[in-house]
Amino acid sequence: AKAGDKIAVTWVDNKGDKxxxxxxxx
Structure with missing residues (x-):
């Protein structure tokens, strides 16, 4: 990744919500 790049992180919490x-x- 370079400066200015956008990173999207998707995760699921312990209630199953994304x-x-x-x-x-x-």
Whole structure:
């Protein structure tokens, strides 16, 4: 990943809910 790239992380919590976090590499 280069600076400015966006990374999306998807995970499932212990209730079965999906969540997506987006982070920008700095």
């Amino acid at each position: 969540r997506t976090d987006e982070a920008t590499v700095s």
